[in-house]
Amino acid sequence: MSLEPFRSSDDYAAAYKASVENPELFWADISSHLKWQKPWDKVLQWDFTKPDINWFVGGKLNITENCLDRHLESRGDHTALIWEANEPKEKAKKYTYRQLHAEVCKFANVLKKNGIVKGDRVCLYMPMIPELAIATLACARIGAIHSVVFAGFSAQSVADRINDSNCKMVVTSDGLNRGAKQMSLKKLVDEALEQTTSVEKVIVFNHLDWDPEMKSGRDLWWHKEMADVSFWCPAEEMDSEDPLFILYTSGSTGKPKGVVHTCGGYSVYAEYSFKNVFQVQKDDIYWCTADIGWITGHTYLLYAPLMSGITTLMFEGVPTYPDAGRFWSVIDKHRVTLFYTAPTAIRALMACGLDHVLSYNLHTLRVLGTVGEPINEEAWHWYNMHVGKERCPIVDTWWQTETGGIMISAIAGLTPSKPSHAGLPLPGIQPVLLNGEGKEIEANNEEGYLAIKFPWPSMIRTTWGDHERCRLTYFSTYKNYYFTGDGAKRDENGLYRIIGRVDDVINVSGHRFGTAEIENAINQNKGVIESAVVGYPHDIKGQGIYAFVICDKLPENQEHVREEIYETVSSQIGRIAKPDKIQFVSGLPKTRSGKIMRRILRKVAEGEISALGDTSTLLDPTVVEEIIAGKL
Ligand code: PRX
Secondary structure (H helix, E strand, O other): OOOOOOEEEHHHHHHHHHHOOOOHHHHHHHHHOOHHHHHHEEEEEEOOOOOEEEEEEEEOHHHHHHHHHHHHHHOOOOOOEEEEEOOOOOOOOEEEHHHHHHHHHHHHHHHOOOOOOOOEEEEEEEOOOOOHHHHHHHHHHHHHEEEEOOOOHHHHHHHHHHHOOOOOOEEEEEEEEEEOOOOOOOOOHHHHEEEEEEEOOOEEEEEOOOOOOOOOOOEHHHHHHOOHHHHOOOOOOOOOOOOOEEEEEOOOOOEEEEEEHHHHHHHHHHHHHHHHHHOOOOOOEEEEEEOOOOOOHHHHHHHHHHHOOEEEEEEOOOOOOOOOOHHHHHHHHHOOOOEEEEEHHHHHOOOOOOHHOOOOOOOOOOOEEEEEEOOOOHHHHHHHHHOOOOOOOOEEEEEEEHHOOOOOOOEEEEEEEOOOOOOOOOOOEEEEEEEOOOOOOOOOOEEEEEEEEOOOOOOOOOEEOHHHHHHHHOOOOOOOOOOEEEEEEEOOOOEEEEEEEEEEEEEOEEEEEHHHHHHHHHOOOOOOOEEEEEEEEEEEOOEEEEEEEOOOOOOHHHHHHHHHHHHHHHOOOEHOOOOOEEEEEOOOOEEOOEEOOHHHHHHHHOOOOOOOOHHHHHHHOOOHHHHHHOOO
């Protein structure tokens, strides 16, 4: 029986109450709507101190049966996936549930034929094409753990991620389209594999007819492998707590960590949160603009909409190609009803004027969503007025790679949607604000550190290969709480407003980077002695990256050294992490014990020079004057 979302604010309130009063009973009921190969024995066992979290203990299921097989009888001919190409003239591709099921089974057989078995790690480094969705689901079909790496990351980043989880296979394509540009992927995979030893096979999808070099014995063409396999593949029986995927994300330390999500809880929460937040109806055509390389693409482009049996749209291109009307033209063309995007995209399109958005018919839209970063009021109102025509509720969804699904958000049309506020927690989610001493702040109209005090099904279980790192990062700052790393404020009605990160993480266009990660990359550059990176407010990206760099001697040609640094960061991490501003300095503000005082650098980058605070404890207070004088 399919899960029906609640349809009134009273239903929401009743569900929330039930979820807190008796979480096990609550989730037992929700989970019963999924297809289980074997029912679970116990709903929840948990201990945040270790952490050791188990949901739906003893249950067996396969998420792809819930995404595909269970719809075949009733909705087999319904469109599951629409693919819109980078070029508007290229015909959109459509897959019914039956066709998608067949493609997934075929590629699952290709994986098996090439030695992939349950538990093996497979790295997917691909453009936004249907084959990425198919490969992801195919891994899940046979119980291989997928590790999708966003195609904007560099060869070095791919190598690091492959090595961290010992991937046995890479699936990629010759190259990708990105607006007017094309970029190679296979070449980067070749480069990455020079630094790895675990990969045995590389499967290459021919997307651009580029004829890349193929290494014999290792590299195989997708189309050739798919030619002679069966379109039926049984769904592997997966334990609720078997890993489903690894997704790397940045934190305050230099090395990205592999967040691990497991099969049972993730499936239950993905479907539940999606259907309720977006108030999904069975004929919805839903478009999430996120790349599958990020958690939003995993949960809300791929898994949740397919579990819900609706049509999900996947877009290869960028919002501004061939012009800034592309999003609106795609909504018009495919009659999109639910639209989910990032504030940075809204701000960028807002800056391009109203003509683009007014040229298209957006009347099919019913719900609008945002994710990834705080949305400023101006962008919220523009989205509401010009895209939603003041008749579509906006859901500002707060969540994280680690939470697996939406945690705090309006329920479209049912619970309050206030500009710049994520809103109320979803049923099953128990957020708290903590003060500096780790005590819960009970009152409203207060600000604090955002933590969660009770487990939810799709929460992070571990960080791949290093459980202690998971404990230290999320479960040790405040005992018995999951710590989010965000600061938040609760208004007089209990609505949460996310203020931003309180750790050394920068959120650039909704993408997370650790300052240490970018500093490590900058420091690889010849002549650089030390650097310090901070975030600063950026009109389009939300936060920009400001780097203070010390070189062995002050560069004569600063532009030249800047270019070199961009190049180094692009090759170490990816072009998405390039600093927006690089200021050369002769020293950094440090305490007598040698610690960089980032607070001061942040204030300088933000232009709040009058609010620097006490600088008398610095080893050399004069560096601050120099830094202020040279501010970009
Ligand atoms: O700071 C919060 C911000 O993005 C962080 C999570 O980043 P990531 O794991 O990459 O996942 C992004 C997509 C789920 C959070 O710690 N963030 C995410 N959504 C919002 C947000 N900040 C404000 N409002 C949001 N709606």
